[in-house]
Amino acid sequence: MDSAKTDLLKEVADYYAEKLAEHGRTPQGVDWNGEQGQILRFQQLSQLIQGHGGAFSVNDLGCGYGAFFDFLQSEYPEFSYLGVDVSKDMVTSAQSRLGPATQARFITAAEPDTTADYCVASGIFNVRLGRGDAEWFDYVRDTLDVMDRTSRRGFSFNCLTSYSDEDKKRDYLYYADPCRLFDLCKRRYSRQVALLHDYGLYEFTILVRKSS
Ligand SMILES: C[S@@+](CC[C@H](N)C(=O)[O-])C[C@H]1O[C@@H](n2cnc3c(N)ncnc32)[C@H](O)[C@@H]1O
Numbered sequence: 731m732d733s734a735k736t737d738l739l740k741e742v743a744d745y746y747a748e749k750l751a752e753h754g755r756t757p758q759g760v761d762w763n764g765e766q767g768q769i770l771r772f773q774q775l776s777q778l779i780q781g782h783g784g785a786f787s788v789n790d791l792g793c794g795y796g797a798f799f800d801f802l803q804s805e806y807p808e809f810s811y812l813g814v815d816v817s818k819d820m821v822t823s824a825q826s827r828l829g830p831a832t833q834a835r836f837i838t839a840a841e842p843d844t845t846a847d848y849c850v851a852s853g854i855f856n857v858r859l860g861r862g863d864a865e866w867f868d869y870v871r872d873t874l875d876v877m878d879r880t881s882r883r884g885f886s887f888n889c890l891t892s893y894s895d896e897d898k899k900r901d902y903l904y905y906a907d908p909c910r911l912f913d914l915c916k917r918r919y920s921r922q923v924a925l926l927h928d929y930g931l932y933e934f935t936i937l938v939r940k941s942s
Contacts, residue, residue, distance in 0.1 A: 731840075735869075735872075738861065738869060739816045739840050740816075741859050742816055742817075742857060742859070743815075743816040743817040743818070744817075745857055745859065746760065746761065746794070746815075746816075746817045746819075746820060746857075747817045747818075747819040747820070749761050750795070750817070750819050750820060750823060751819070755795040755823050755827055757797070759794075759795065760794035760795065760797070760820075760853065761853070761856075761857070762853070767931060768797060768852075769801065770929055770930075770931065771852050771853070771888055771931070771933075771935070772797075772798055772801040772852065773929075774886075774888065774926050774929055774935040775798075775850045775852055775886045775887070775888065775935055775937075776801070776802070776805065776850070776886075777886070777924075777926070777935075777937055778848055778850070778883075778884050778885070778886040778937045778938075778939065779806070779848055782847070782883075784808065785808040785809060785810070786806075786808075786809050786810075786846075786847040786848065786883075787809065787810045787811070787812075787846035787847045787848070788802065788809060788810070788811050788812070788846055788847065788848045788849070788850060789812045789814060789842040789844070789846040789848070789849040789850075789877075789880055789881065790811065790812065790813045790814065790849075790850055790851075790852075791814050791841075791842065791849060791850070791851040791854060791873075791876070791877060792814070792815060792816075792851050792852065792853060792854035793813030793814060793815050793820070793821075793824060793836065794815060794820050794824070794853075795820060795823045795824045795827055796813050796824035796827060796828050796834065796836065798811075798813075798850065798852065799811050799813065799824075799828060799832075799834050809833070810833050810835075810846075811833060811834045811835070812834075812835050812836070812837070812842055812843075812844060812846060813834060813835070813836040813837075814836075814837055814839050814840070814841070814842050815836070815838060815839075816838070816839070816840050817838070818838045821836045821837065821838045824836045840873075840876075841876050841880065842876075842880045844880070845879075845880050845881065845882060846880065846881060846882070847881065847882050847883045848881055848883055848884055848885065848886075849877040849880055849881040849884075849885040849886075850885065850886050850887070851873070851877060851885075851886075851887040851888075852887070852888055853888065854873070854887070855870050855873070855887065855888075855889045855890075855904060855906065856889070856890050856903055856904060857902065857903060857904075858902065858903065858904040859902050860902070861904075863904075866904050867906075870889075870904075870906065870911075871914065871918075874887070874914070874915070874918075874919070878918075878919050878938070881940070882940065883939070883940055883941055884920070884922075884937065884938050884939040884940045884941075885938050886935060886936065886937045886938065887935070887936060888933050888934065888935045888936075889904070889905075889906035889908070889911065889933060889934060889936075890903055890904060890905045890906065890932055890933045891905060891906065891908055891927065891932055891933050891934050892905045892906060892907045892908070893908070893927075893932075894932040895932075898932065906934075908925055908927055908934045908936075911936055912925045912936060915936055915938050919938050919940075920938050920939060920940050922938070922939035922940070922941075923936065923937065923938050923939070924936065924937040924939075
């Protein structure tokens with residue numbers, strides 16, 4: 731990994747470690763406003779998995795304290811889960827919360843160490859701190875390449891939307907153009923791509939299915 735990328739990931743990890751230290755293992759501790767929005771995001775992202783009969787595996791890139799694991803457990807009887815986070819503190823908190831006895835494994839990294847049926851990422855492209863648009867877009871694309879490489883059946887992710895009200899936007903956050911990312915996914919990863927921009931948050935979700 732080049733040093734610019736290492737610096738970027740360290741800044742992101744420090745940002746989230748601070749949120750965790752301030753708010754603990756709560757939606758606010760991973761910089762969400764509340765549980766309702768966090769779950770609503772999981773519902774969008776997991777549309778990728780709906781209809782999968784039987785057991786499956788998931789890589790959760792940017793897992794935080796592992797809330798998506800709880801969501802999956804409430805919805806699906808049989809799955810295996812790898813949580814990946816750049817923040818060591820997040821991983822430690824997820825591990826101590828869920829314990830070694832579950833079917834969850836966690837690693838501190840920016841890439842899964844194994845391929846899974848699905849890869850999901852909730853909230854990892856939002857906080858760009860001082861990075862410019864071009865640099866952040868390249869980072870998003872490189873990260874989507876990782877999600878593509880480490881998933882067999884597909885991947886899903888969300889981003890804040892460039893259609894957000896101008897007066898609500900903040901400089902340290904990245905507001906992605908949903909049409910540009912839809913186009914990127916369609917041309918680069920799969921013909922089967924869905925753009926979900928109808929769930930009431932200032933963001934959108936993209937599902938990339940590799941097999942129908
Ligand atoms: C907004 S929080 C969401 C956490 C979790 N997905 C949830 O919804 O509860 C984003 C998390 O992703 C992690 N993260 C950000 N960029 C990442 C990357 N490129 N690779 C791995 N983890 C990342 C952060 O450390 C943080 O814990």
